[in-house]
Amino acid sequence: MPGAPRLGCGVLVVLPESACPVRETALILRFLAAETADQCGPCVLGLPAMAKAMAELYAGGGSRTRDRLLRWSGQLQGRGACRHPDTAVSLVRSLLDVFEDEVATHDRGVCTGGNTRAIVPLPGGRSSQEWR
Amino acid sequence: MSERLQVNPIACDGSGLCFELIPELVTPDDWGYPIVEPRPIPEELRTEVRRAVSACPKLALLIARADD
Numbered sequence: 001m002p003g004a005p006r007l008g009c010g011v012l013v014v015l016p017e018s019a020c021p022v023r024e025t026a027l028i029l030r031f032l033a034a035e036t037a038d039q040c041g042p043c044v045l046g047l048p049a050m051a052k053a054m055a056e057l058y059a060g061g062g063s064r065t066r067d068r069l070l071r072w073s074g075q076l077q078g079r080g081a082c083r084h085p086d087t088a089v090s091l092v093r094s095l096l097d098v099f100e101d102e103v104a105t106h107d108r109g110v111c112t113g114g115n116t117r118a119i120v121p122l123p124g125g126r127s128s129q130e131w132r
Numbered sequence: 133m134s135e136r137l138q139v140n141p142i143a144c145d146g147s148g149l150c151f152e153l154i155p156e157l158v159t160p161d162d163w164g165y166p167i168v169e170p171r172p173i174p175e176e177l178r179t180e181v182r183r184a185v186s187a188c189p190k191l192a193l194l195i196a197r198a199d200d
Contacts, residue, residue, distance in 0.1 A: 040141035045163040075161040081141050 013120050020113025021099040022106050024120050025091055026054040031122045032088045042079035046072060050088055062107045066096060134172040136196050137181055141165075143192035150193060153184040 015021060033047035050072055057065045069092050076085040096103065102112055137157055139150070146165045151158040156177055157169045173181050173195070185193040 041144060041146050041163060041165040042141065042161060045165070046161070049163075072162065075167060079141060079161075079165075079167070 015119055018112075018114065018116050019119045020111050020116075021095060021102050022054075022058050023111065023113050024118060025095045026051070026058045027118050027122060028091060028120055029054040029088055032084070032091075036084065037082065039082070040080045042076055043085050046076045046079070046085060047088055050076070050092065054092065057103065058106060058111075060106050060109050066103065070096065133197060133199055135178075136170065136172055136198065137168050137185075138194050138196045139166050139168050140192045140194065143190045145190055145192075147189045149188055150184050153187065154180050157181065158184075 013024075015024065029047070029051040033051040036043045036047055038044055050069065053061070053065050053069050053072070057069065073089045073092050077089050079085055105112060137154075139158075144165060146163070148160065148164055148166075150166050150168075151160050154177060157171075157173065158166045161167050181195065185191075185195060
């Protein structure tokens, strides 16, 4: 059934209206990319690329970034031996499907998240040095 | 009984030989790793597929047989 919700990795988080789904997804993608087991090429190379593109989407990357995310989702689906990339793929696909409006406001330079903290709790560490 | 080509994604290091030899069944993703067609191996490609399986530097390809 198309569009049916899937539990994915088994974590359920309810986003309040004040949260920004684009930002939440970008942060989760960054986490998933860092959590690769370094075994399969599509995961090792594909997830960081997806995470980077998601951050670009957050920054207003627009339709080119969206198209890239969709193409890579198609390429990465089912490719990792442990299926880790599938989690990232279903997350990105559902963001682009369900939160179309929020993604569109980012294209205009507006984040609906305002001054709130990210909601989804993620173990931190590596991301703070990434800009270097 | 049908045969399908599979790739072991852990063994594969993206040499690219498979999509050079059997582009009908294998295409590269944007990072140079193989995406394998899930359809049964067509009769006319069997020899080529076998050649690719034995020539892969990492022996990361395999032919899976299934009753269907």
